[in-house]
Amino acid sequence: xxxxxxxxxxxxxxxxxxxxxxxxxxxxxxxxxxxxxxxxxxxxxxxxxxxxxxxxxxxxxxxxxxxxxxxxxxxxxxxxxxxxxxxxxxxxxxxxxxxxxxxxxxxxxxxxxxxxxxxxxxxxxxxxxxxxxxxxxxxxxxxxxxxxxxxxxxxxxxxxxxxxxxxxxxxxxxxxxxxxxxxxxxxxxxxxxxxxxxxxxxxxxxxxxxxxxxxxxxxxxxxxxxxxxxxxxxxxxxxxxxxxxxxxxxxxxxxxxxxxxxxxxxxxxxxxxxxxxxxxxxxxxxxxxxxxxxxxxxxxxxxxxxxxxxxxxxxxxxxxxxxxxxxxxxxxxxxxxxxxxxxxxxxxxxxxxxxxxxxxxxxxxxxxxxxxxxxxxxxxxxxxxxxxxxxxxxxxxxxxxxxxxxxxxxxxxxxxxxxxxxxxxxxxxxxxxxxxxxxxxxxxxxxxxxxxxxxxxxxxx
RNA sequence: GCCGCGUUGGUCAAGGGGUUAAGACGCUUCCCUUUCACGGAAGAGUCACGGGUUCGAUUCCCGUACGUGGUACCA
Numbered sequence: 001x002x003x004x005x006x007x008x009x010x011x012x013x014x015x016x017x018x019x020x021x022x023x024x025x026x027x028x029x030x031x032x033x034x035x036x037x038x039x040x041x042x043x044x045x046x047x048x049x050x051x052x053x054x055x056x057x058x059x060x061x062x063x064x065x066x067x068x069x070x071x072x073x074x075x076x077x078x079x080x081x082x083x084x085x086x087x088x089x090x091x092x093x094x095x096x097x098x099x100x101x102x103x104x105x106x107x108x109x110x111x112x113x114x115x116x117x118x119x120x121x122x123x124x125x126x127x128x129x130x131x132x133x134x135x136x137x138x139x140x141x142x143x144x145x146x147x148x149x150x151x152x153x154x155x156x157x158x159x160x161x162x163x164x165x166x167x168x169x170x171x172x173x174x175x176x177x178x179x180x181x182x183x184x185x186x187x188x189x190x191x192x193x194x195x196x197x198x199x200x201x202x203x204x205x206x207x208x209x210x211x212x213x214x215x216x217x218x219x220x221x222x223x224x225x226x227x228x229x230x231x232x233x234x235x236x237x238x239x240x241x242x243x244x245x246x247x248x249x250x251x252x253x254x255x256x257x258x259x260x261x262x263x264x265x266x267x268x269x270x271x272x273x274x275x276x277x278x279x280x281x282x283x284x285x286x287x288x289x290x291x292x293x294x295x296x297x298x299x300x301x302x303x304x305x306x307x308x309x310x311x312x313x314x315x316x317x318x319x320x321x322x323x324x325x326x327x328x329x330x331x332x333x334x335x336x337x338x339x340x341x342x343x344x345x346x347x348x349x350x351x352x353x354x355x356x357x358x359x360x361x362x363x364x365x366x367x368x369x370x371x372x373x374x375x376x377x378x379x380x381x382x383x384x385x386x387x388x389x390x391x392x393x394x395x396x397x398x399x400x401x402x403x404x405x406x407x408x409x410x411x412x413x414x415x416x417x418x419x420x421x422x423x424x425x426x427x428x429x430x431x432x433x434x435x436x437x438x439x440x441x442x443x444x445x446x447x448x449x450x451x452x453x454x455x456x457x458x459x460x461x
Numbered sequence: 462g463c464c465g466c467g468u469u470g471g472u473c474a475a476g477g478g479g480u481u482a483a484g485a486c487g488c489u490u491c492c493c494u495u496u497c498a499c500g501g502a503a504g505a506g507u508c509a510c511g512g513g514u515u516c517g518a519u520u521c522c523c524g525u526a527c528g529u530g531g532u533a534c535c536a
Binding site for chain 1: 462463464465466467468471472473474475476483484485486487497498499500528529530531532533534535536
């Protein structure tokens with residue numbers, strides 16, 4: 001069997017969604033589990049939806065998550081370029097090959113004509129409004145036109161698309177790694193556009209061509225792709241041979257916690273939790289959408305939480321390091337049904353990870369949070385001691401601010417002659433005693449801390 | 462509308478023809494604690510419905526309901 005190669009193929013259209021990160025994670029776990037390669041390919045074939053900075057942002061998110069691609073736009077690799085816009089010419093060749101072999105055709109219909117066709121089908125009471133075998137011979141395409149008519153239109157520069165020709169009254173089957181055998185009736189599959197009028201491929205053509213060319217062996221994607229899977233399978237069959245096709249795995253969706261539907265950015269805004277991995281600033285509106293990172297999540301916790309959404313190891317273990325995840329992961333334990341996202345559980349994972357990791361692994365981030373609020377950290381040893389003491393009561397990194405601020409601000413605020421000298425002269429000893437005294441029992445608010453400070457100062461004098 | 466996929470507590474879920482149907486989050490109560498968190502203990506809460514198959518169905522089959530996705534020159 002050839003080396004496992006998987007790919008994550010985002011479109012640079014905005015923030016990186018929870019579901020996207022989980023797709024990355026499952027790809028990555030599968031690849032690493034099998035000693036394979038993880039590739040990141042940028043699918044920027046829709047120029048109208050291109051968003052400045054989105055591609056860079058996606059890579060930043062992966063870096064934060066600690067997931068490194070073996071081949072990517074940034075890293076390069078033997079199958080470069082990894083950005084589809086830079087591979088444009090390639091797709092056209094394959095599309096034309098399909099036309100030559102009778103599996104696709106040129107279509108010159110205007111959007112209005114297609115709309116009219118749909119209206120007509122609707123009026124006729126047809127259950128389907130598709131551009132398919134039922135109507136294609138009435139449309140303005142190379143199947144209906146005489147060859148010389150088509151040639152003339154092409155020569156005249158008339159805009160066209162290339163559509164796949166899906167045979168009627170047939171079936172397409174494949175085995176999904178998660179769902180098993182799935183069969184589609186081709187009468188329900190339409191003649192999807194493969195090559196757009198601007199010469200760019202659609203997703204359908206581009207994935208198949210690139211997965212083949214980049215020697216991808218297993219393709220993970222969201223369940224929303226399941227209905228178009230027959231198109232991809234037909235394309236594999238016509239272009240590269242069904243025996244060379246990737247193995248498909250359609251991942252369950254992540255749904256909103258309340259009501260119904262797929263989790264979206266708006267739900268996060270509405271319900272007060274993040275949906276993106278990191279803060280995303282829309283370059284057009286300037287709006288910032290909060291991310292898990294900035295909210296105070298540890299990447300370990302974020303990934304751990306995502307891994308348990310739609311997958312489980314079959315044991316009672318819930319807290320996993322990346323290595324443990326790689327070890328335990330198996331595709332047949334991935335759920336078929338979608339899972340509602342639960343922010344409370346996500347926070348629980350973060351709490352677990354704050355306890356599990358040594359404070360120095362995330363101390364810098366807390367330092368940044370405190371300093372942003374105007375608290376200067378002078379003494380790193382004392383700082384770590386305080387964090388160690390407080391960590392068990394923190395769920396988000398930002399909670400450290402509320403918990404710790406008094407430890408760094410109080411003495412200067414009180415301006416107590418009895419306290420200040422101690423603070424300045426023997427800080428560490430003083431705080432060792434202090435920490436000993438308050439261990440496990442005290443709420444760290446200004447008042448209680450002040451009382452104990454005074455007690456200690458008095459005792460020592 | 463049409464097509465696909467799915468359905469174990471409020472949520473994530475294990476399990477699977479005969480079980481007291483795991484565990485976690487959340488919730489309630491209690492303990493710890495001068496208060497809050499943390500921690501500990503206990504508790505409430507579930508196999509969508511209707512037909513089969515079977516000695517027996519939450520588990521298998523068929524329907525229904527519900528959910529969800531697709532139905533774009535978006536991915």
